[in-house]
Amino acid sequence: MTLSDEELAEELSDGVAVKAPSRVRVVAGRFFRSTQGRIGFAVLALMFLLAFAGPLVNRWSYTDKDFTAFMQPPSATHWFGTLQTGSDVFAVTLRGMQKSLIVGLLAALVSTALAAVVGAFAGYFRGWTERSLTWLTDLLLVLPAFLILAIISPLFGSGQWAVFVIMLALFLWMVTSKIVRGMAISLKEREFVQAARYMGVSPVRIIFRHVIPNLSSLLIVDATLNVSAAILTETSLSYFGFGIQPPDVSFGTLIADGSRTAVYAPWTFWFVAGLLVVTVLAVNLMGDALRDAFDPSAKRSR
Amino acid sequence: MSPVLEVSDLNVTFGDVPAVRGVSYSVRPGEVLGIVGESGSGKSVASAAIMGLLPPGARVTGSVRLHGTELLGASQRRLAAFRGKSISMVFQDPLSALTPVYRVGDQIAEAVRAHQRVSKENAQIKAVELLDLVGIPRPSERALAFPHEFSGGMRQRVVIAMAIANDPDVIICDEPTTALDVTIQAQVLEVLKRAQAKTGAAIIMITHDLGVVAGFADRVLVMYAGRAVEVGAVDDIYYRMRMPYTAGLLGSIPRVDRGRQPLVPIEGQPPSPAALPPGCPFAPRCPMRIDACDDREPPLFEVGAGHGAACIRWEEVHPDGPPRQAPGAVARQAAGADGISPLRVRGERTVLAVRDLVKDYPLLKGAVFKRRVGTVHAVAGVSFDIRQGETLGLVGESGSGKTTTLTQILELVPPQQGRVAVLGHDTARLTRSERTEIRRDMQVVFQDPLASLDPRMTVHDILAEPLRTHGKRSGRRISELLALVGLEAAHAARYPQDFSGGQRQRIGIARALALEPRLLVLDEPVSALDVSIQAGVINLLDSLKRRLGLSYLFVAHDLAVVRHIADRVAVMYLGRIAEIGQVDAVYDAPAHPYTQALLSAIPLPDPVRERSRERILLEGDLPSPANPPTGCRFRTRCPKFRAELTDEQRGLCVAVEPEVQPLAGEHDGAPDQGAACHYAEKREVV
Numbered sequence: 010m011t012l013s014d015e016e017l018a019e020e021l022s023d024g025v026a027v028k029a030p031s032r033v034r035v036v037a038g039r040f041f042r043s044t045q046g047r048i049g050f051a052v053l054a055l056m057f058l059l060a061f062a063g064p065l066v067n068r069w070s071y072t073d074k075d076f077t078a079f080m081q082p083p084s085a086t087h088w089f090g091t092l093q094t095g096s097d098v099f100a101v102t103l104r105g106m107q108k109s110l111i112v113g114l115l116a117a118l119v120s121t122a123l124a125a126v127v128g129a130f131a132g133y134f135r136g137w138t139e140r141s142l143t144w145l146t147d148l149l150l151v152l153p154a155f156l157i158l159a160i161i162s163p164l165f166g167s168g169q170w171a172v173f174v175i176m177l178a179l180f181l182w183m184v185t186s187k188i189v190r191g192m193a194i195s196l197k198e199r200e201f202v203q204a205a206r207y208m209g210v211s212p213v214r215i216i217f218r219h220v221i222p223n224l225s226s227l228l229i230v231d232a233t234l235n236v237s238a239a240i241l242t243e244t245s246l247s248y249f250g251f252g253i254q255p256p257d258v259s260f261g262t263l264i265a266d267g268s269r270t271a272v273y274a275p276w277t278f279w280f281v282a283g284l285l286v287v288t289v290l291a292v293n294l295m296g297d298a299l300r301d302a303f304d305p306s307a308k309r310s311r
Numbered sequence: 312m313s314p315v316l317e318v319s320d321l322n323v324t325f326g327d328v329p330a331v332r333g334v335s336y337s338v339r340p341g342e343v344l345g346i347v348g349e350s351g352s353g354k355s356v357a358s359a360a361i362m363g364l365l366p367p368g369a370r371v372t373g374s375v376r377l378h379g380t381e382l383l384g385a386s387q388r389r390l391a392a393f394r395g396k397s398i399s400m401v402f403q404d405p406l407s408a409l410t411p412v413y414r415v416g417d418q419i420a421e422a423v424r425a426h427q428r429v430s431k432e433n434a435q436i437k438a439v440e441l442l443d444l445v446g447i448p449r450p451s452e453r454a455l456a457f458p459h460e461f462s463g464g465m466r467q468r469v470v471i472a473m474a475i476a477n478d479p480d481v482i483i484c485d486e487p488t489t490a491l492d493v494t495i496q497a498q499v500l501e502v503l504k505r506a507q508a509k510t511g512a513a514i515i516m517i518t519h520d521l522g523v524v525a526g527f528a529d530r531v532l533v534m535y536a537g538r539a540v541e542v543g544a545v546d547d548i549y550y551r552m553r554m555p556y557t558a559g560l561l562g563s564i565p566r567v568d569r570g571r572q573p574l575v576p577i578e579g580q581p582p583s584p585a586a587l588p589p590g591c592p593f594a595p596r597c598p599m600r601i602d603a604c605d606d607r608e609p610p611l612f613e614v615g616a617g618h619g620a621a622c623i624r625w626e627e628v629h630p631d632g633p634p635r636q637a638p639g640a641v642a643r644q645a646a647g648a649d650g651i652s653p654l655r656v657r658g659e660r661t662v663l664a665v666r667d668l669v670k671d672y673p674l675l676k677g678a679v680f681k682r683r684v685g686t687v688h689a690v691a692g693v694s695f696d697i698r699q700g701e702t703l704g705l706v707g708e709s710g711s712g713k714t715t716t717l718t719q720i721l722e723l724v725p726p727q728q729g730r731v732a733v734l735g736h737d738t739a740r741l742t743r744s745e746r747t748e749i750r751r752d753m754q755v756v757f758q759d760p761l762a763s764l765d766p767r768m769t770v771h772d773i774l775a776e777p778l779r780t781h782g783k784r785s786g787r788r789i790s791e792l793l794a795l796v797g798l799e800a801a802h803a804a805r806y807p808q809d810f811s812g813g814q815r816q817r818i819g820i821a822r823a824l825a826l827e828p829r830l831l832v833l834d835e836p837v838s839a840l841d842v843s844i845q846a847g848v849i850n851l852l853d854s855l856k857r858r859l860g861l862s863y864l865f866v867a868h869d870l871a872v873v874r875h876i877a878d879r880v881a882v883m884y885l886g887r888i889a890e891i892g893q894v895d896a897v898y899d900a901p902a903h904p905y906t907q908a909l910l911s912a913i914p915l916p917d918p919v920r921e922r923s924r925e926r927i928l929l930e931g932d933l934p935s936p937a938n939p940p941t942g943c944r945f946r947t948r949c950p951k952f953r954a955e956l957t958d959e960q961r962g963l964c965v966a967v968e969p970e971v972q973p974l975a976g977e978h979d980g981a982p983d984q985g986a987a988c989h990y991a992e993k994r995e996v997v
Binding site for chain 2: 032035199200201203204205207208209210214218219222223225303304305
């Protein structure tokens with residue numbers, strides 16, 4: 010059969026042709042079929058709803074100070090109580106949650122993606138690519154974070170959250186990328202990668218089509234762990250005049266401040282800490298479900 | 312003579328899954344019982360149950376009696392007293408059967424001292440004697456070596472030495488030669504025979520290879536789905552089988568002594584132990600199935616003296632009597648029956664030409680500053696060509712350089728030395744776009760079907776990948792391809808893990824065919840498959856070649872498979888071609904001493920011929936490719952060099968490396984055949 014015949018036949022029988030189940034649809038389907046995935050997704054969606062719709066129903070904004078109530082426990086006026094300054098804990102917590110959810114999730118995604126790409130390229134190409142990428146990774150590992158910040162902070166204005174996300178991601182990816190590199194080296198020798206090479210698939214495409222998907226279990230676990238790491242690292246970055254600055258707040262700054270008063274005024278600490286735990290838990294549930302959804306051999310009866 | 316080991320109604324279950332179901336047999340002293348079955352038939356589990364080596368989750372019932380003493384349910388201490396003393400075991404993988412951190416002499420001495428009260432010194436002396444018995448050269452010196460310093464064949468000899476250290480009554484050999492090359496396998500089988508003669512032990516030989524058993528065993532037990540389906544004297548099993556499965560198994564083995572006859576594969580897959588069919592477990596695959604087969608599982612009927620078969624229609628089963636194939640198979644065979652005879656006239660167009668190909672690998676030492684301490688001459692001057700529509704079988708033992716040759720061709724990079732021309736393009740002068748063009752016309756099928764398919768992709772995506780890469784639309788082509796290799800279109804949505812080995816290999820072949828290539832490189836495509844499945848894949852490759860006009864470069868270590876599929880064959884030894892030529896010419900009358908030894912080492916599934924055959928046993932192992940012998944590379948192991956040549960003639964072998972020369976007396980019309988031997992001489996060995 011010549012090519013044109015074939016194409017003609019293809020046009021004619023388009024409806025009858027094999028249904029092509031795309032990878033995205035298969036993974037999404039399996040993700041939402043698992044209880045874990047549904048719960049995790051629902052909880053995380055609720056958190057977003059709370060963070061962004063919550064302030065609308067609260068009569069205090071995070072900048073407001075109630076001078077009649079300092080350090081008050083939860084009551085009808087202040088649902089989560091107040092801080093030393095008279096700020097409403099509910100309002101600041103939600104404000105912090107807005108920042109932290111976006112920053113935490115994005116930073117985790119960016120850092121894992123960076124780790125995957127750098128590690129996979131280093132492992133797949135070897136030679137000079139590997140040497141320069143490993144050198145860069147090692148350099149970032151040994152250089153103290155604040156030194157780099159000190160050097161580059163004048164280049165950016167503060168308060169741009171996109172830059173902030175990238176900065177956070179830059180501190181998180183190195184160790185994972187080293188693991189990814191090791192796994193990519195062994196994956197490169199696997200026959201299905203060889204098969205793709207001999208088929209004429211370009212190296213970059215092999216990396217994105219074969220190498221990285223086969224590392225997805227590791228990458229997803231890494232990303233879920235990075236979410237909480239990013240939220241907490243963000244606190245320390247704030248000390249360098251970077252990221253969240255007062256009067257703006259984030260989970261990081263709230264937990265840092267709240268931990269000092271947690272013993273005698275538990276509401277300043279426990280609400281925000283609880284929400285962080287719930288967020289991380291939801292992300293972990295989603296991560297687990299996603300990992301199983303990506304892995305065709307997981308938990309399926311033959 | 313009373314049996315030394317009696318197994319009756321042995322059952323093993325893991326959870327709810329039965330692995331062995333009601334197996335009974337007995338062995339007498341000095342008898343060799345072959346247990347044959349495909350993977351998953353329960354043959355290894357049954358033997359592990361005898362030794363009491365099953366994991367705690369297994370439930371074992373029935374009875375195992377050694378000299379009348381019940382072993383099942385005996386305490387660990389009593390079992391330990393038996394193990395290694397009365398019953399010993401030889402495992403498949405000799406490397407993992409030896410402790411890497413102890414010297415082999417000490418390990419054998421330990422086996423001796425575990426059951427006998429002897430001093431350390433005497434145990435050491437005994438160890439050296441045993442090493443000598445199993446044919447290890449310079450035994451007192453080698454006893455001080457570590458397992459990694461031995462080759463695979465030598466290690467297996469050490470394991471055998473350990474097994475016979477305490478004069479056991481029964482030796483259980485679990486696939487003892489499966490991991491070894493054919494010439495080494497012949498040596499090890501010889502050693503086993505010698506060990507048996509010395510100890511007078513009964514041997515239980517577990518294997519999937521019907522050839523190994525034919526020449527070695529006195530009686531054979533065929534297992535299928537955890538049951539013994541046929542048992543009898545070796546001649547009864549091979550010539551007067553009464554079970555369709557045995558007949559099917561024998562019909563599906565490629566044989567080195569027969570030219571191209573279509574193999575008869577057994578349809579379907581072995582049943583999963585968790586979901587056995589209601590009646591006879593073989594019924595769904597059986598060509599003789601009738602409705603009564605599904606009623607209940609047939610017992611072993613007594614069909615002759617000491618011969619039992621589990622088939623209700625056993626009277627009708629004959630080696631070549633009733634139709635052994637399902638109607639579908641007949642039709643398929645008929646469609647592909649023409650053109651079975653190999654090509655006598657070679658095609659015009661050359662699709663692959665390799666001239667004097669050389670590939671060295673440096674041996675490096677040092678961590679920071681790597682210095683070269685030697686060179687591995689993996690391929691040292693190999694030449695061959697493949698014409699349109701032709702299949703060249705490239706055979707050789709491990710270390711012969713066949714895989715290196717293959718990767719050199721597939722990489723499409725300029726070779727270190729020599730010339731590779733694929734479809735008329737010299738790989739040394741390829742532009743990027745030409746290389747992509749060639750990749751499209753030359754595809755590859757790998758050995759391990761699971762490893763060569765991306766586990767994260769559906770079959771649809773796997774098959775679509777080559778099409779997408781070369782800018783073609785997939786769509787209908789996927790179902791076409793699946794139909795071509797005998798799979799269903801609905802399989803496209805599933806993952807490779809959901810398929811059996813044979814089906815996965817079919818997917819691999821479908822992927823290779825997606826772009827309608829002209830040359831297919833097959834790297835051991837059937838060696839990971841069970842015999843009954845293997846035949847189906849070989850037949851598929853054969854019919855695809857004819858229908859699509861493909862050319863194959865077929866790399867294999869199994870000479871029998873190559874005889875079935877190849878038109879020409881090239882035998883490699885230590886990076887060079889020893890003999891090349893038309894397949895029947897080479898197999899019927901090999902001229903190179905290495906080819907002769909290789910062919911004579913292959914066991915035939917034919918007990919009478921196997922017993923009367925004379926083996927040419929090669930001594931020792933393959934020399935290291937880092938330090939090959941001068942002159943002829945084979946001379947260190949060559950039986951001709953050792954026994955037949957005069958000193959004067961030997962001088963030539965030592966000094967000059969022979970090139971492949973066409974054999975004398977060749978004229979137009981005679982099959983082409985050439986050998987790289989100064990004293991090549993045709994000889995019949997099969």
